[in-house]
Amino acid sequence: MDSVTKRYPDGTVAVDRLSLEIPDRSITVLVGPSGCGKTTTLRMINRMIEPSEGTILIDGKDSRQQPVNTLRRSMGYVIQNAGLFQHRTIVDNIATVPRLLGWKKDKARERARELMDRVGLDASLAKRYPYQLSGGQQQRVGVARALAADPPVLLMDEPFSAVDPVVRKGLQDELLRIQAELGKTIVFVTHDIDEAVKLGTMVAVLRTGGKLAQFAPPAELLSHPADEFVEDFLGADRGVRRLSFFPSTGLELTMAPVVKAGGGAERAATDAEFLLVTDADGRPLGWTRPRDLAADGQLLPYGRPFVAGTDSLRAALDCAVLSPTGWAVAVDTDGKVTGVVSQQTIAQAIRGAHDEGRTDADAKVTG
Numbered sequence: 001m002d003s004v005t006k007r008y009p010d011g012t013v014a015v016d017r018l019s020l021e022i023p024d025r026s027i028t029v030l031v032g033p034s035g036c037g038k039t040t041t042l043r044m045i046n047r048m049i050e051p052s053e054g055t056i057l058i059d060g061k062d063s064r065q066q067p068v069n070t071l072r073r074s075m076g077y078v079i080q081n082a083g084l085f086q087h088r089t090i091v092d093n094i095a096t097v098p099r100l101l102g103w104k105k106d107k108a109r110e111r112a113r114e115l116m117d118r119v120g121l122d123a124s125l126a127k128r129y130p131y132q133l134s135g136g137q138q139q140r141v142g143v144a145r146a147l148a149a150d151p152p153v154l155l156m157d158e159p160f161s162a163v164d165p166v167v168r169k170g171l172q173d174e175l176l177r178i179q180a181e182l183g184k185t186i187v188f189v190t191h192d193i194d195e196a197v198k199l200g201t202m203v204a205v206l207r208t209g210g211k212l213a214q215f216a217p218p219a220e221l222l223s224h225p226a227d228e229f230v231e232d233f234l235g236a237d238r239g240v241r242r243l244s245f246f247p248s249t250g251l252e253l254t255m256a257p258v259v260k261a262g263g264g265a266e267r268a269a270t271d272a273e274f275l276l277v278t279d280a281d282g283r284p285l286g287w288t289r290p291r292d293l294a295a296d297g298q299l300l301p302y303g304r305p306f307v308a309g310t311d312s313l314r315a316a317l318d319c320a321v322l323s324p325t326g327w328a329v330a331v332d333t334d335g336k337v338t339g340v341v342s343q344q345t346i347a348q349a350i351r352g353a354h355d356e357g358r359t360d361a362d363a364k365v366t367g
C-alpha cells in the first residue's frame, strides 16, 4: 500500500497518504480510535472503496489491474456480528462462495462441514439457522464462510467486538490456531489495543485523520512507542503487558518446598514458610505450612499454575501475585509440578529481561 489517500465526496480525508507493507502469511492489525480510517483502509484492499490517490499492490500487482470480482474472491471478508444470511442454514451460509463459484451442492456442503470442524463448531449445528446460534458461534460461522473458497487473504473488520470477553478470547485463540495451520494473510481491524497486541505479527496504529502513527511488531510497540499518542493509546500498564513477550524459560525453579501427599514430614527438610503438596503423580494440590503438613488440614489454593518455558514472564508474575503464598507454581504440559518460584525471583528475572532490552518479536510467547 503506497501513499494511499481516501477523500470522501464531502471532503473528509479518511485515510491520508498511508504506506504499509503487509507481510504475507501473517496477521497485520490496524488499530486506532474511532473514525481514524481503519474500515476505509480495509475496504480499499478489496476495492469495496476505491482509493482517491496512491497504489495498492497485491503480490506485486496493482489491484486496479484486476477484475474486481476476481480480487474479492481471493479475499475472505468477516465483519462484526458475522453478517450471516438469516434465511439460510449454517451449512449453506458457509457454502455460499463455493456455490457462487459453481461448485456442486454436495461438494460445497461437504466443504462447509469440514470448515465447521476447523473453526470449532459442532456438526449438529449444520442445519440450524443463524438466530438459533449464540453470538460467538455466529462469529465462527462468519470465519468459516470467509475461508470456504480457501482465499489466500482474509480481511476482518472488528469481527469479535460484539461478544463477551470470555467468548472473545476463545475466538482469538481459534484465529491464531487457524492462522498457524493455514498460513493465511490476515488484515484485522480492531479498536482494542490488547486484541491488536495479542493477534498481530505487525500492528499499524492509526491516528484520527487516517495517518499512520507507528507500524511495528507488538513487542516493539510496547517497548518503543513512537510518540505520546501511541504511548497513551497503549495505556498505562504497557510495562506489565510487555512482559508477555519475555519467555519464562530462564526462571530458576526450586523443588525444595514440594512434597507428595502422605509422604511424611521428613520429606519437608526445608525451612520454607510454605510447602506445596502434590498428589502421587506430582500434580499440585495446594500449599500448607510445614507444621500443618501432618495434620491433614485444609490446603491453601495454589492458583493458576504456569507452564515453564511456554508461558511468559507475565503469566508467571500473575500466578505469583494471585497465590496466597506469593509463590508461583510451574508445571509441565501434563500438569505435573516442575518447581516453584517466588515473586522476588520473578522480579529479578523481569529486571534482567528489561535490562537486556529484549524486544525481539520472535520472542512472542503465550500467556
Ligand SMILES: Nc1ncnc2c1ncn2[C@@H]1O[C@H](COP(=O)(O)OP(=O)(O)OP(=O)(O)O)[C@@H](O)[C@H]1O
Pocket: 008, 009, 010, 012, 013, 014, 032, 033, 034, 035, 036, 037, 038, 039, 040, 041, 191
Ligand atoms: N461514506 C462516507 N462519507 C463521508 N465520510 C465518511 C464516509 N465513510 C466514513 N467516513 C468518515 O471517514 C472517517 C474514517 O471512517 P472509518 O469508518 O474508516 O473509521 P474507523 O476507524 O473504521 O472507525 P470505527 O472504529 O468507528 O469504525 C470518519 O471520520 C468517518 O466519519
